[in-house]
Amino acid sequence: AQTVTQSQPEMSVQEAETVTLSCTYDTSESDYYLFWYKQPPSRQMILVIRQEAYKQQNATENRFSVNFQKAAKSFSLKISDSQLGDAAMYFCASIHNAGNNRKLIWGLGTSLAVNP
Amino acid sequence: NAGVTQTPKFQVLKTGQSMTLQCAQDMNHNSMYWYRQDPGMGLRLIYYSASEGTTDKGEVPNGYNVSRLNKREFSLRLESAAPSQTSVYFCASSEVGASDPQHFGDGTRLSIL
Numbered sequence: 001a002q003t004v005t006q007s008q009p010e011m012s013v014q015e016a017e018t019v020t021l022s023c024t025y026d027t028s029e030s031d032y033y034l035f036w037y038k039q040p041p042s043r044q045m046i047l048v049i050r051q052e053a054y055k056q057q058n059a060t061e062n063r064f065s066v067n068f069q070k071a072a073k074s075f076s077l078k079i080s081d082s083q084l085g086d087a088a089m090y091f092c093a094s095i096h097n098a099g100n101n102r103k104l105i106w107g108l109g110t111s112l113a114v115n116p
Numbered sequence: 117n118a119g120v121t122q123t124p125k126f127q128v129l130k131t132g133q134s135m136t137l138q139c140a141q142d143m144n145h146n147s148m149y150w151y152r153q154d155p156g157m158g159l160r161l162i163y164y165s166a167s168e169g170t171t172d173k174g175e176v177p178n179g180y181n182v183s184r185l186n187k188r189e190f191s192l193r194l195e196s197a198a199p200s201q202t203s204v205y206f207c208a209s210s211e212v213g214a215s216d217p218q219h220f221g222d223g224t225r226l227s228i229l
Contacts, residue, residue: 033215045159045206045220091158095214102214103149103174108158 002027002096006107013082014115020067021077021110023092029053032095034075035104036066040088048090051075079112087114118142122207122221129197129228137192137224139207147210148190149218150174150182152203159206165190166213197228 004025013019025034036048051059051068058066063083067076075094079086092107120141129135141148150162151174161174165184179201181193190209194201205224210216 035217043204043223045208045218047217047219050217103161103164104214104218106159108156 002094002105004092004094004105004107006090006092006110008110009108010111010113012113012115013079013086015082015084017082018078018080019082019112021079021090021092021112023075023077023107025073025075025092025094025105027073027094027096029095034066034068034095035093036064036075036077037091037093038086038088039091039109040085045091049077082114084114084116087112120207120209120219120221122205122224124224125222126225127227129194129226131198131228133197133228134193134195135197136194137205137207137226138189139191139221140189141207141209141219142188143209143211143219144187145209145211145219146187147213147216148184149208149210150180150190150192151206151208152176152201153206153223154203162192162205199228202226202228 032053034051038046038048049059049061063080065078089109091109093104096105123138146167149164151159160176163182165171168187183191207221208218210218
């Protein structure tokens, strides 16, 4: 079975500092997509960043960037200059090909606290 | 610009009651999804619809049915609610398929007594 593993249930960071959230995945596909989603206390799921596996360049979205290591099947999220509003659950997800349809497989999440 | 709208936001049911969770998207997306989120379990896919007129089971379909009424609407029905179905339910949509970013509704908190 395809899996996504987030090994850090909880993390904390000081405001303005940098934090890295880990994610590893298992897939037999050569072409796939990876995602990080954020879920703040308001509960709404928000896309943070998306990475296409065929692209060697790491995706970046403002203060959010990824370290995509395809051979190691690792997809970590780096948050720079952390802000109080970054406090949330962060979910890593990878695409899973199931027959004629494709669906996301989700990690269990990392709860990030930002300390003032 | 509503995005994905779920109703209701909260609901309390008694065991054995039935109800339908409604979801509508206004982004002309082809694919729609229903998830449940439980503490320590992350997001689990219940059902999805890759396009209008099609539905497929996800990881945890037992006890649920779905209807893709049209391109905009995708409803989730609990025929005979059980306490194990107490959860937060999310509807999501994506433009074509799961490779595209998913847009989520605000969720429905469902408690079954």
